[in-house]
Amino acid sequence: MRKKIWVIATISLLIIGSVIGINSTDTNAKSSNQKHNNGKVKNVIVLIGDGMGPAYTTAYRYMKDNPSTPQMEETIFDKYLVGMAKTYPEDSEENVTDSAAAATSMAAGVKTYNGAISVDNDKESVKTILEAAKESGKATGLVATSQINHATPAAFGTHDESRHNYNDIADDYFDDMINGEHKVDVLLGGGTKYFDREDRNLINEFKADGYNYVTTTEEMLENENDHLLGLFAPVGFPKAIDRKESTPSLDEMTSEALEKLSQEKDGFFLMVEGSQIDWAGHANDSVGAMSEMEDFAKAFETVIEFAKENEHTQVVLTADHSTGGFSIGRDGVYNFNPEAIKAAKRTPEFMAQKIIEGNSVEEVLSKYVTFDFTQKELKAIKDAASKDDFDTLYSTISEVFNDRAGVGFTTSGHTGVDVPVYAYGPKNEAFSGLIENTDIAEEIFGFLK
Incomplete structure (x- = not known):
């Protein structure tokens, strides 16, 4: 028996x-x-795929699949799946979260209202895991492909009653200190327009306090200062496949942050955001979404390689919410065709901008897409171009790729589905199963004590 x-x-x-x-x-x-x-955590790395619900990671698996094999291969994400996280906010009017409330939950362990940047429902500041790391003597870093004062990075390093107070949030990075030191040692992302303003030049202030300031990939890679401010775009970056070499990838920024932060003998905390998975989802743009997923996956792979070499590093990766109601399969057709997305050399956003600037529809499409458009598709795009409205044209081009790929979207906003959680390191069990998004912060606070 x-x-x-x-x-x-x-x-x-x-x-x-x-x-x-x-x-x-x-x-x-x-x-x-x-x-x-001995299960000890010295370094903590949190990666957030903004808007990256379960359908995004599944679609990415389809994109990476080798069609010559009968079984779909694992992606870098699949190998480290440990559970799912609930995303709802504590908001009197909305029960589907925005990025600010979700980021606050993961940064501070507190449910709050949509739009809150690490403040509770009484609009009182709540301590974040980045701040706890700095208090314990660790180095700290924030990396994003949005403006660095956007909702997710802001919730880890600042406090504000509204995510839309971009100038105040940028000021907070400089003004709000811990033990006489700036809270974030390495800041990499977009947002020049918020740091260099008529009323204040934060760039010069950071430089005067010993930070190196860089604006290109080359300057970043040549940097030897462990206090670094890198701003590579006025607001957010172009999508990954639209970037020039002078604008770094998320992977390159992550590598730079790891190199500098790991010099601190007491360890470090780093948050890395794949910001524009969300922006592509809002635009119902499957090409942009998969471009950003690839960018995010490469950064995750770099983090995993680092953590395998440094066994006192805990990595946790998740999403703040899902965006767009993204689905694989549409209109009753049981098929997803990744080749349609792979046919785009640039995003529909990039192509729409080129057409708005005066280039012909045929010229742009033939240059940046490898398949031939049907007459029906061409007519729809030309009709949209004649309206001289960027958003209409962007949406029309995106829909051609969505339709060919068999991709659907239900909304231009967020959805309330649970999101996947991935982990690697000595404390993976802390993130396993179905968890609250606040559990991520609560567990990390424990690691930092």
Whole structure:
């Protein structure tokens, strides 16, 4: 009888392992890692795919699949899946979160209203895990492809009753100190227009306080200062496939942040945001979304490589919410065609801008897309171009790719679905199963004590 129970238990564990993507080799490696470092966490890296609901990571798997093999291959995300997180806010009027409330939950462990930047429902500031890290003597960093004072990075490093107070949030990065030091040692993202204003030049103030300031990939890679402000766009970056070499990838910024922060003997805290997965979702742009997913995946891979070399590093990756009601399959057709998305050399956003600037529809489409458009598709795009309205044209071009790929969207806003959670390091079990998004901050506060 005892042997029978053992066999049933073993089979059950194997089934569970196959479902969540854990095999015996992974488990042994994890146990060995925890034994080696006694489960201690020195460095914490949080990655947030803004808007990256479950359909985005699934679509990315389709995009990376090798069609010559019968089984769909794992992506860098799949290998580290540990659970799901609930995303709802504590808002008297809305029960689907925005990025500010969700980021506050993950940064401070507090549910709050939509639009709040690390303040509670009484609009009182709440301590963040970045601030706790700085108080404990760790180096700190924020990396994003939006403006660095956008909702998600802002919620980790500043406090404000409204996410839309961009100038005040930028000021907070400089003015709000801990033990006489600026809270964030490495700031990399967009937002020049908020840091260099008529009323205040924060760039010069940071430079006067010992920060190196960089504006290009080359300048960033040449930087040797462990206090760094990098602003690479007036607001947000172009989408990944639209960027010039002078604008760094998320991976390059993440690598730079890791190199500088890891010099601190007491460890570091780093938050990395794939910001514009969300922006593409709002625009119902599958090409832009998958471009941003690739950018985010490469940054995650770099973080995992770092964590494998430094076994006292805990990595957790999740999303703040899902955006757009993105679906794989549409109109009753049971098919998803990634090749239609891969046919775009630039995003529909980029193409629409080129047409608005005066380039012909045919010239732009033939230059940046590898498939031939049908007469119906061309007519729709030309009709949209004749209205001389960027948003209409962008939406029309996007819909051609969505339709060909078999991708659907239900909204231009957010949805309330649970989001995936991925982890690597000595404390993975803290993030497993179905958790509240506030649990992420609460667990990390524990690591930092």
